[in-house]
Amino acid sequence: MLPRAVIAALLAGSAALMAATDQARQSPPPSSAAGDSAGASSETPPLPRPALHSEEALDLPGLHNLVAFHEEVWSGSAPAGDAGFDSLKSLGVQTILSVDGALPDLDRARARGMRYVHLPIGYDGFEQARKLQLTRAVRDLPRPIYIHCHHGKHRSAGAAAAIAVSLGWLTPDEAAARMKVSGTAPGYAGLWRCAAESAPIAAALIDATPADFPERTMPGSLVAAMVEIDQVHDRLMLSKKSGWIAPPEHPDLAPLADAGRLADLYRLLDDEDRLSEVPASQRDVVREWFVREGRTAAHLETLIESMDRPGQDTDQARERASAALATLSSDCLDCHRRHRD
Incomplete structure (x- = not known):
């Protein structure tokens, strides 16, 4: 059996070791200023979230x-x-x-x-x-x-x-x-x-509403899209004749919504599935046409939207919108002559 003095010394040493260990656990590891700087620079600051009451997008x-x-x-x-x-x-x-x-x-x-x-x-x-x-x-x-x-x-x-x-x-x-x-x-x-x-x-x-939400909803065929383009174009022509507002005989027309839909249709047509319905020899030309017409339709949408802005020269916006629609009409006829008729 160990002498009491030896046992007391061992117990005192053990207590000191435990105290030192606890202190080490509670204290942060030492680091140099250079190390701290390097660690901070490698972190990406979090992005701000939209606030519910913010008045700016x-x-x-x-x-x-x-x-x-x-x-x-x-x-x-x-x-x-x-x-x-x-x-x-x-x-x-x-x-x-x-x-x-x-x-x-x-x-x-x-x-x-x-x-x-x-x-x-x-x-x-x-x-x-x-x-x-x-x-x-x-x-x-x-x-x-x-x-x-x-x-x-x-x-x-x-x-x-x-x-x-x-x-x-x-x-x-x-x-x-x-x-x-x-x-x-x-x-x-x-x-x-x-x-x-x-x-x-x-x-x-x-x-009671089904919860089988689709990952993708496939758009219609090229033919269906072209039919809708013709219909939207006809509605825009009616709006143009009434000064780019809904005519009295068609109060349900919304020229801005129609222009937005037209731009959307052309954008959706620039897709491999839709273009696969076009003969291979004409595909590149037709794609370029869709892209060009899509830009013109988007410009038409912007012009119609601008008519509601305060201080906007509405007459000039109407003239430019009419010119954009005339370009779309002319291009449609030209494309039909080349690729459809």
């Missing part, structure tokens, strides 16, 4: 016009390339809800662990059945949720507003105020109406 790398309609439901533009999807990932987005007609970039979303849902709507608004689908998706799917169209100003804002009212998050007036922050143009009467006429929807009615 937020722009981030690859994303534009971000506006909050709920703490975790945001509207904005289509994510552009890796930068846009990286920004969504940094924001913590779990679900991306596209209301645009273009097919979503599923690969980039999946690579970052995000789910895509594709429920397109028009520039003239959407039916109750689509509103129920959108509302259930936002109510049930993981958040934060990012709702986008193409530019992030009109359709995504209109959808987000209707959803927020349907779920009781905002009143119609509050939702309309958020649409104004998004920059939704007054001429998109159908989108404004969808928000204004929305009301909280009973949970049972939302529950």
